[in-house]
Structures are given as structure tokens and as C-alpha cells.
Amino acid sequence: MSFNMGLTENQRTDMAAAVTAVLADTYALYFKTHAYHWNVTGPRFHDLHMLFETQYNELWTATDEIAERIRALGVPAPASYDAMAASATLPSSADKTDANDMVADLLAGHEQVVGTIREALDLAGEHGDEATADVLTPRLTIHEKTAWMLRSTLG
Numbered sequence: 001m002s003f004n005m006g007l008t009e010n011q012r013t014d015m016a017a018a019v020t021a022v023l024a025d026t027y028a029l030y031f032k033t034h035a036y037h038w039n040v041t042g043p044r045f046h047d048l049h050m051l052f053e054t055q056y057n058e059l060w061t062a063t064d065e066i067a068e069r070i071r072a073l074g075v076p077a078p079a080s081y082d083a084m085a086a087s088a089t090l091p092s093s094a095d096k097t098d099a100n101d102m103v104a105d106l107l108a109g110h111e112q113v114v115g116t117i118r119e120a121l122d123l124a125g126e127h128g129d130e131a132t133a134d135v136l137t138p139r140l141t142i143h144e145k146t147a148w149m150l151r152s153t154l155g
Contacts, residue, residue, distance in 0.1 A: 035094035
């Protein structure tokens with residue numbers, strides 16, 4: 001199959017790998033956030049339960065757009081938990097039991113995803129891949145804002 005997108009085959013596969021890392025980290029953070037939503041307890045239960053629900057819904061929606069960018073680059077998106085985990089830099093385990101520790105863990109996760117996105121954006125700039133940058137730049141903004149909100153929640 002021929003791809004005439006203004007990117008070489010190597011550029012497309014490099015970009016797909018970088019976007020796959022963003023997808024995998026987003027998916028790991030989605031899972032972690034959803035698990036904390038299920039398991040949070042304590043006097044702030046309701047507020048954190050609702051906050052985590054808002055966040056995991058946003059992350060879940062984002063995975064589709066990110067995966068579709070990988071497909072647009074001509075590369076299959078990860079198709080198993082193992083493939084997703086192999087590309088992630090963020091662990092999906094949600095092993096914290098204290099509400100503040102959960103918030104801090106999610107904060108660290110969003111900061112990690114910010115780093116993964118910045119790396120992919122740097123590569124998109126090098127390759128002149130504005131379409132990938134258009135997908136990832138709004139994601140960067142969302143993760144930075146969410147990190148600020150979680151930081152503020154910790155006080």
C-alpha cells in the first residue's frame with residue numbers, strides 16, 4: 001500500500017512509535033485513574049470519586065483519537081494489554097490505598113504523560129508532522145491542566 005503523506009516510511013514509523021508511547025501511557029493512566037475511582041475511601045470519597053470519574057472518561061475518549069493517528073500513519077495500533085504495556089513508560093498499577101497518595105500518584109502519571117507527549121512533539125517538529133502535532137498539542141494542554149488541578153487538590 002502506498003502512502004503519500006509528505007513523510008518518508010521511516011518518518012511515519014518513527015512517529016507511529018512515538019504516538020504509540022503516548023497512547024500506551026494514556027491507557028495506563030486511564031486504567032490507574034479508573035481503579036482509584038473504584039477504590040478511593042475516606043472523608044473526601046465523593047469529591048475524589050467524581051473527580052477521578054471525570055478524568056478517566058476524558059482519558060478513555062482520548063485513547064481513540066490517539067490510536068486513530070497511529071492508524072493514519074499506516075501502522076497498527078497496539079492490540080493487546082501486553083503490547084500496550086510494552087510501549088508504556090508509566091505503570092498502570094493503582095496500588096495506593098490512601099486518598100492523598102492516589103492523588104499524588106495520578107499527578108505523577110500526568111506529569112509522565114506530559115514528558116512522553118513532549119518527546120513525540122519534538123519528533124513531530126523534526127519530521128514536519130503537523131497532523132500529529134495537532135493531535136498531541138491539545139493532549140499536552142489537558143495533561144498540564146489536570147496536573148495543576150491534582151497539585152491544587154493536594155494543597
